[in-house]
Amino acid sequence: MTRGAELIRAGWRRHEVRLLAVLVAEWLVFYYCGTSVNRHGVVVGFGTLERQGDILRHSCEIGLLALVLTPVILTAGIDLSVGSLLGLCAVVFGQLWHDAGLSVGAAAALTLVAGALAGGLNAGLIAGLRLPPLIVTLGTYSLFRGLAEALTRGAVTYTDFPAGFLALGQDRALGLPVQAWAFLAVAAAVWVLVHRTMTGRAFRVIGFSPEGARYAGLPVRRTLALAYVLAGVVAALAALIYTARIGQAKADAGTGYELSAIAAVVLGGTSIFGGRGSVTGTLLGVAAIAVLQNGLATIPVVIRLNAAGEIAGLLTGALLLGALSAEAAAKVLSQLRRRRQSAPGPNPVAP
Amino acid sequence: MKSYARELAVAAVLGLLLVVLAVWAPAFFEPAPLRSLLAREAPTLVVACGMALVILTRQIDISVGSQFSACSVAAGLLAAAGWPMGLVLPAAVALGAVLGAVNGALVAGLGLPSIVVTLATMVTLRQGLNLARQGEFVNLPDGVQWLGLGQSAGQGMLLLVAGAVFVTLALALRHLAAGRHVYAVGSDAEAARLAGLRPRRVTLAAFMLLGACAGLAAVMNVVQSPQVQPLAGSGLELKVIAAVVVGGVAISGGRGRLGGVFLGLLLLAFISPALTHLHIEAYWEKAIQGAIILLAVLADAGRKEDSP
Amino acid sequence: MKLFRGCLALLFLGLLSAVAAPAADARLMVALMPKAKGNAYFISCKAGAERAARELGVELLFDGPAETNAAxxxxxxxxWITLGVDVIAVAAENREGIATALRKAQRAGIKVITYDADTLPDARSFFVNQATPEGIGQTLMDEAARLCGGNGEFAIITATLTAGNQREWQKHIEARLAAKYPGMKLVAVRPSDDFKDRAQSEATALMSAYPKLKLIMALCTPAVPGAAEAVKQAGKVGQVKVIGLGLPKENRRYVQEGVTDCVVLWNTDQLGYLTAYVAVxxxxxxxxxxxTSFPAGTLxxxxVEGDNVLLGRPFVFTKENIGQFEF
Known part of the structure; x- marks a missing residue:
């Protein structure tokens, strides 16, 4: 076997590489099926730069949440409250700007602080009091959404934001949607944090064994707290971007985003049991889901079925299940193979 | 297993709520509306019992709301097609068990993480249902409602069924070998395996039982009104999981009792009507619910078993 | 690896179906978007629009979010811009939020109109106005006051506390209440999350919490039968009246039994029909x-007033007429 083939085989064993292959396959298929000249003679669809920009634009908020959920899940934790927190922060931002009369900049800064405080509440309960993250964030999932509704009495919607702010969600800079730059910056920061710092290593160690981490002298509580506070701050950032993109701040913003973000992280190969995973994987997971959901809706036949959203949802569920099952099946197979190789019994059974 | 701290904490909060209601809104305790309220929550209790089993084995199932919807629609369509309720009920329960078995097979057979598997099946089922029904109501023929028994008898029977499921499962968990296996698998699957149990079978059985409970609950809900909404049951998973964990079942498996789940469910189910009776504005409801979940779980602060 | 082979197979299947599909015909393509696809209200709009599409010989697309979702x-x-449809008709969930996308469609040469709920005027050419929120609010409040004899307590059940149209109607109900009916009192507003079952539970609690309650007003389609079922089960038919915004089909049973006194709604079937005609x-x-006037098929x-095409006053469905409507 040539060395090249060897390399490919080795690479294929990495989850990221296989996910990349799926992504490329998706991209190619949608490029060919989803790009067309419409009846007005204009080239439209998946292949246009504009559409590619839109895909980035549509996936920024969930992408941001997925990025910061990666450290949380690496510690074997979970944060179900990020979607609700997005709603709460959107409302807080609207109130600070509209009701309290602050400038957009000041309101945005205070919103990030509010996000940090809310993340701090999760951190305090989970890292400080050692309560289980699933229940704590199930509680704050309800609490944050409830506060968003209570603050607005469910009724107030903030709109008419200044054009300079809306540009953050609707314009382009240097060829990309403005928010894509914020997303890339956060992605780079999280990547460095997770893969190039002691804290990043601590996330994994805690995920593998909190006891072990403690005995190894790692600052377990501080590390855990950091993960949840970071999730809070970035949820607030996502709230700002969402508000700028949609042009309104309302208590129901971000409903259900937590599940989409978790799905992306898990598809990216991060183990829900903690300890194993990568930021690159998460980015690929976000991209694979975003391209699938947006790309499907550029195929004329699918649009004409009037159910692009449902089909995309079905396929996303199937992709997730398929990826997990393939992973598990591969593990079982390789175990079997190893067992056969180490003990070549008298009774060789065909696979 | 020994400490009743959580049950006592939940019972105390529930007691406080009931005292407040007794003083400021005694109308809450009028028998007819209270019986209606309890009958409306009876299906939720059935699902919560099943969920408790799954969580005791250290798994979770967030697709249960979608299962409930699917079984409701199936039961509605079968009833509308003229099937007698004596056949509709087992069909719905069987459908639920099959849906549960799919989750269980993926989790127990392939060793996949249950939260992710059931997240995927939740989305898949819900979208499939949206595609199939487009939200349209199913109209039921006469005689389906209350199984033709009349309202108060029908409500009484629903309470009886929910009570029977609850008592059976509670006793089984406590006194039967199978019940102890659930705890054993949830506390330490490897140890359970070494002790001669079959953790995979137990896990699969727990998921199937939860699915069957969802099917039964769907029928118990369908018979309470003459129309079935396909959306019914979406969001049920969170309500049920909240009730189970507030009731003291450890999310890390192997610890908790159905008695606590019962109290947790009552507490959560009473919040909304209590706010109506106390004339508190509805937009506080979710915040209060979240605060109560956090308060109840605070009773566990400092316990080592639950640390992340 | 199997997964990836499977994925590829699936994707190629997509490719095949795309290639095998018939080439786009030359018929006019009309795209109609509801606020929520699963909502019975919009399903009946769709039925009307389909009838119009058949009469006019155009192709109709009907897609929208499964549940209300501005994004x-x-x-x-x-x-739809991608597909290059000829005209888009939208019921806007969010007035400002959708304007950017609609302007983009206009730049791409697509005509845009709105129906049911409007967007900013520069993002569309016409708005098919079924009945103003003011008209709805006033009609509901007037009916409620008439049924209660001008005094007494009533409660509202809405979809969600954040739903835009619900807030709008409620605002006009409260304005009418303050202006004309000093004897009436709004005691509670409860959400039902668009669930019939939850509306039933809420109505049950409302009746026992407010024993003097004379009327429940349900503002979303699934909540009206939910509230009616609760009143029926509480044995308070006649004592607590139910009215609301709802479709005749889902409510026929309760209206004919006398549980629900009336449901108010414009004819949604005609709304869809008219929208399709205007779009074409x-x-x-x-x-x-x-x-100033527009011929719309059988209607x-x-x-036409300015850039609004008017469907007319909201319709009050009662025991006498509800049997005639099949939507």
């Missing part, structure tokens, strides 16, 4: 600003 609406508009006329440049001449 999803934008994405679907983008899809706009696309063919047959309807222009300045027109006859409809009034």
């Amino acid at each position: 999803k609406q934008n994405e679907i508009v983008e899809n 006329a706009v696309a063919r440049d047959q309807l222009k600003l300045g027109a 006859g001449a409809m009034r």
